[in-house]
Amino acid sequence: xxxREKCPILxxxxxxxERGKLVVIEGEEDIPFEIKxxxxxxxxxxxxxRGQHANRESEFVLINVAGTSKVRITDGKEEFVVELNxxxxxxxxxxxxxxxxxxxxxxxxxxxxxxTHYDGNEYIREYEDYxxxxxx
Ligand code: TYD
Numbered sequence: 001x002x003x004r005e006k007c008p009i010l011x012x013x014x015x016x017x018e019r020g021k022l023v024v025i026e027g028e029e030d031i032p033f034e035i036k037x038x039x040x041x042x043x044x045x046x047x048x049x050r051g052q053h054a055n056r057e058s059e060f061v062l063i064n065v066a067g068t069s070k071v072r073i074t075d076g077k078e079e080f081v082v083e084l085n086x087x088x089x090x091x092x093x094x095x096x097x098x099x100x101x102x103x104x105x106x107x108x109x110x111x112x113x114x115x116t117h118y119d120g121n122e123y124i125r126e127y128e129d130y131x132x133x134x135x136x
Contacts, residue, residue, distance in 0.1 A: 003078035007097060010061065010090045023088055025113065031061045032092060033115035040065075040111045044104035051101045054130045057122040059115040062101070063090040067108030072100040076134045084110070098130050 012030055015022040027035040044050060051071070062071055064084035071082045075097055082091045090113075093099055101110065116122070124130045 003073065003075050003097075004080060006075070006094055007073050007080075007082075008092050009082060010092055012088050012090065014088055021087070025061075025063075025090075027113075031090070031113060033059050035113050036116050037114040037118060038111070039114070040109055041101070041104075042066075042109045044069075044101075044108060044110075045106055046103050048104065049100050049102045051099045052125065052127075054096055054098045054124045054133075055116075055122050056124065056133075057095060057116050057119070059095055060093045060099075061090045061113040062093065063087065063111045063113075065109050065111045067105035068103075069101055069105070069108045069110050070103040072102070074098045076131050096134060098124075098127065 010031065012023045012025055015024060025031060027033060041050060062084060065087045068083060068085040071084060071091060073080055073082065073093065124133060
């Protein structure tokens with residue numbers, strides 16, 4: 001399976017009406033895991049790069065609920081960039097995939113849904129270490 005198939009772009013339904021938009025994301029239905037944790041990143045800008053890690057245990061879905069950002073995704077062999085620019089779209093990132101988030105618009109609010117509670121020990125923060133672990 002290619003990297004793009006492993007990390008699909010997800011399009012969520014809009015239940016909006018004349019009162020405004022409404023997007024619903026149900027764990028294990030609209031995304032492939034049960035949601036254990038939610039965090040969001042804002043007041044980043046186009047000078048910072050976040051992420052820069054892979055996770056041994058966690059799966060994620062990233063959604064720009066406001067503004068835009070880019071995610072560079074790699075498995076050490078292939079690489080692609082997703083621009084998150086609509087509240088109705090997300091990208092699924094499985095375990096052991098390296099990601100960098102960057103080019104945040106000033107109004108960017110990047111919502112992250114995660115399959116685990118936080119555990120700093122499951123993060124791989126050195127790219128060299130990541131390459132070694134994925135090649136094992
Ligand atoms: P970091 O991993 O650098 O964030 P990002 O993935 O956005 O680049 O996390 C910054 C700090 O916050 C770091 O000290 C770990 C802590 N943190 C938690 O305690 N819980 C969490 O769920 C996350 C994502 C981070």
